[in-house]
Amino acid sequence: MKLLEGKITVVTGATRGIGREIAEEFARQGATVIFTYRSSVEKAKELEDTLTGYGATAESYQVDAGDLEGIQKMADEIFAKYGQVDAIVNNAGITQDNLLLRMTEEQWESVIQTNLNSIFYMTKAFLKNMLRKRTGSFINISSVVGITGNAGQANYAASKAGMIGFTKSLAKEVGSRNIRANVVAPGFIATEMTDALPEKELEKWLTNIPLKRPGNTKDVADLCVFLASDMSAYITGQVLNVDGGMVMN
Ligand code: NAP
Numbered sequence: 001m002k003l004l005e006g007k008i009t010v011v012t013g014a015t016r017g018i019g020r021e022i023a024e025e026f027a028r029q030g031a032t033v034i035f036t037y038r039s040s041v042e043k044a045k046e047l048e049d050t051l052t053g054y055g056a057t058a059e060s061y062q063v064d065a066g067d068l069e070g071i072q073k074m075a076d077e078i079f080a081k082y083g084q085v086d087a088i089v090n091n092a093g094i095t096q097d098n099l100l101l102r103m104t105e106e107q108w109e110s111v112i113q114t115n116l117n118s119i120f121y122m123t124k125a126f127l128k129n130m131l132r133k134r135t136g137s138f139i140n141i142s143s144v145v146g147i148t149g150n151a152g153q154a155n156y157a158a159s160k161a162g163m164i165g166f167t168k169s170l171a172k173e174v175g176s177r178n179i180r181a182n183v184v185a186p187g188f189i190a191t192e193m194t195d196a197l198p199e200k201e202l203e204k205w206l207t208n209i210p211l212k213r214p215g216n217t218k219d220v221a222d223l224c225v226f227l228a229s230d231m232s233a234y235i236t237g238q239v240l241n242v243d244g245g246m247v248m249n
Helices: 017-028 041-053 068-082 105-133 154-177 199-207 217-228
Strands: 008-011 032-037 058-062 087-090 136-141 179-186 239-242
Touching: 008 017, 008 068, 017 032, 017 041, 017 087, 017 217, 032 041, 032 068, 041 058, 068 105, 087 105, 087 217, 105 136, 105 154, 105 179, 136 154, 136 217, 154 179, 179 217, 217 239
Parallel strands: 008 032, 008 087, 032 058, 087 136, 136 179, 179 239
Antiparallel strands: none
16 A cells, blocks of 8 residues: 555655655655755756656756745645645755854854745745645654754754744644644764765764664655655654664653
8 A cells, every 4th residue: 555645745855865765755655746956957857757757746846945935936836736735845954064163154044044944934835725725744854963952063953953843833833724743853864964974973973873873764754754644643743753762852
C-alpha cells in the first residue's frame, strides 16, 4: 500500500540532500510532488524526471524561500491547478557559520531570512486555502541545534529554534480545522551541508550518537512520509528528533 496516494505535496529546497530524498520518497509513496529550489536548474529538471519515473506527477518552481511575492504566486498557481495541498515540507535551509564576535549582520540576516522568515511566508501563502479544505500537514525541518544551541551557529540555532515556537503556535491556531503542524529535528545527517565539516568536528558528533552512525537522508524522509500520511492523524505540535539518540528531551 502506498501511504501518500492521491496527496498533493510541496517540498521546499529539494534539488539535493534531505529535500531531494523527501521528494523522492513522497513520489514513491504515490504523492504528487511540487518542489522548489533557488539556483540548481539542471538538478531540478533531473529530479522532475526521476519523480515522474516513479509514476508521480511532479513539478518544480525556481523560487527563493525568502521571496514572499514569488511564494504567494506559486501558491496561487498550485491551488488553481490542483485544488488543494495536503502536506508542505519546509526544508530549504542554509548555514553561514561564524563565532558571534566575527558574525556579520549579513550572515545573521541571510540565515534568518532563508530558514525562518521563509516558514512565515510559506505558511501565510498556503494556509487560507488549506483552512477552507480543512486538511493539511505542515512539516518544518528544524535541527537538534535549535534545541541545544551550537558554538559558531548562533544565527542557524536561532532560526531553527524560532521554527519550533512558530510551529507550536500554528498547531494551536489551526488544530480545530484539522490542520496539523510538526517539527522534524534532524541530528547529524550525511549531506553536502555536512560534507563541509572538518574531520575533528565530525568525530565529535559521532562520539555523542548512541546509534554510532550519521543519519542518512532516508531516515529523515521516512519520518516526513509518516507525518504527511493519515497514519499521523492525531499528532500535532510535536518536535520529533531524527538523530540516533543524540539529543534526548
Ligand atoms: P543542502 O544539501 O545544502 O540542500 C539545501 C537545499 O535547499 C538545496 O536544494 C537548495 O537549492 C535549497 N535552498 C537553499 N537555499 C534556498 C532558498 N533560499 N530558496 C529555495 N531553496 C533553497 O541541505 P541539507 O543538508 O539537505 O539540509 C536540508 C534541511 O535540513 C535544512 O533546513 C537544514 O538546516 C536541515 N538540517 C540538515 C542537517 C544535516 O545534517 N544535513 C541537520 C539538521 C537539519 P539550490 O541548490 O537551488 O540552492
